[in-house]
Amino acid sequence: MKLVNYHHLKPIIFLCHFLLIATLVIACHSTAINTSTNTNNNGCIQKYDPNTDYFPNKIKITHATGLAVEYHKNYKIVTIKNPWQNANTKFQYVLVQCGTPTPKGFNQAQVITVPINSIVSLSTTHLPHLAKLGVVDKLIGISNSKQVNTPDVVERIKAGKVTQVGSNSNVDIEKLLELNPDLITTFGTGNSQTDSYAKLTEAGLKVGINAEYMEDTPLGRSEWLKFTALFFNKDEQAEKIFSEIANKYERVAQKAKSVKNRPTVFVGFNFKGTWYMPGGKSYVAKYLADAGANYLWSDDKSSGSLPLSFEVVLERAANANYWLNFSQSWNKLKDLVAEDNRYADFKAVKTGNLYNNNARVNESGGNDYWESGISNPEMVLSDLIKILHPEILPNHKLFYYHKIN
Secondary structure, X not given: OHHHHHHHHHHHHHHHHHHHHHXXXXXXXXXXXXXXXXXXXXOOEOOOOOOOOOOOOOOOOXXXXXXXXXXXXXXXXXXXOOOOOOOOOOEEEEEEEOOOOOOOOOOHHHEEEEOOOOEEXXXXXXXXXXXXXXXXXXXEEEOOHHHOOOHHHHHHHHOOOOEEOOOHHHXXXXXXXXXXXXXXXXXXXXXXXXOOHHHHHHOOOOEEEOOHHHOOOHHHHHOXXXXXXXXXXXXXXXXXXXXXXHHHHHHHHHHHHOOOOOOEEEEOOEEOOEEEEEOOOOHHHHHHHHOOOEEOOOOOOOOOEEEEOHHHHHHHHOOOOEEEOOOOOOOOHHHHHHHOHHHHHOHHHHHOOEEEOOOOEOOOOOEHHHOOOOOOHHHHHHHHHHHHOOOOOOOOOOOOOEEOO
């Protein structure tokens, strides 16, 4: 009888042994994983080792001139070298790996624990960074929800997960203190009356100045994706994403490099008596050069905007082949002539070679060119080449631009 029972129990005993061994293997494997990554769900280090390099994948800045990053074993120093026009100051942030000690000698306002788990963005140009890096779920506040075009962010707004907090001089400090984000990204102009940076830091909030708009090249502006990535420890991912962007841009630019016929182009419009023309060293001039254009102000040596009179522009651009990038409210030929009948004197108006960068504007007036265009410079360049040299990109359809009829 006992023998019969033993034979019946044999499979059960074998199964118990198998489960015990499997459990031990899994437990050992789990221990190995925990030892190697040594982090919890928030990306914090559980057991600090001063000899470990916690940032093995490092960002290299190749096009942006106003951004620098210096790596140490458990922290990164991010420097904003040129935050606004004629700035006599720079900003520095010390990004300390969560769960490791803060280095000495730095102002606490500069120290930010990474990876961050919540962010408020006070510029729509930063939103595509979050989408490309896959961290839109960390966004909890923006300046104006109506201006947003980035699809993932629009969905988050609709779900009621993003708070509107205002911007610049109208920023709502109380709301931000309630939200208590790990980081607020904004920009500065150097005007203490309108810039929000000072009042945000005075309130004890962690703020990062993004100075992408100060860059003189399309790829320089686009590379500020890496600035956002540094706070999320998405360094490796940002390197890959930007490398793809730069490679695409350079491939498209190469196609227009050898064109012999370079049509003459001017941009902008007369605003309250002044026509602000981008300088010959501006990112707009770089776009046009790479698109195979003869930009009529390319001989200028400045990177900012030139305040010109209508008469000066008419004198130089009267016979230009193309006119681009004018008032966002103009969608038809009659719109610009109604604004000022002198516009009809330009050859580009007579021939209908008018293209505006407002093809993607939402119902509240938020223009995607100024939002995702910075992060997708190869698309902007492709549009410009399609306009000026349609034979080079026969299959490309205009994305940010459209023709004014």
